Amino acid sequence: MSDVLSTQILLGIRKIVFDKFNDITIRFTNDEIFEVLKIQNSAISLTIDDMKPFFDKLHKDGFLRPIAQNFTTQWFKLFGEVEKTNCDSCNNEIHIGKLEERICPSCKISI
Ligand SMILES: [Zn+2]
Known part of the structure; x- marks a missing residue:
């Protein structure tokens, strides 16, 4: 898988979590994210x-744990609330x- 595609998927997962599961008290699964991503x-x-x-990467980055x-279902929680912002460098919503x-x-880039 290309780096561009990988980054696109990571950004997609972040956005789905922000839109649907942005609450540190709730748990969500890889299946729930995957359904929306697909x-x-x-x-x-x-x-x-x-x-x-x-x-795994989002865990390493400190986004979710x-x-x-x-079996194949994993449950996650957020480390902290997720914020939406705009990157001045690449101009993406992140x-x-x-x-x-x-x-x-x-x-x-550092923001
Ligand atoms: Zn950027």
Whole structure:
């Protein structure tokens, strides 16, 4: 998978979490995110198994954390509330957790 596509998927997951699950008290699953992602990116052929590296990366970045797993279903919670902002460098709308490093997930520049 290309870097551009990977970044696009990561940005997509961030936006879905912001839109639907932006509450540090709730839990959500990889399946719930995946369903929305598939609808929004019907051209991308992904399976739920392809999603794991993306969730691992978002965990490493301090965006979300896994709290439970049952077969292929993973439950997550947020580290912190997610904020929507605009990156002055790449001009993308981005979604960053309050406890994350202030780096644009699209162009990797400090914001
Ligand atoms: Zn940027």
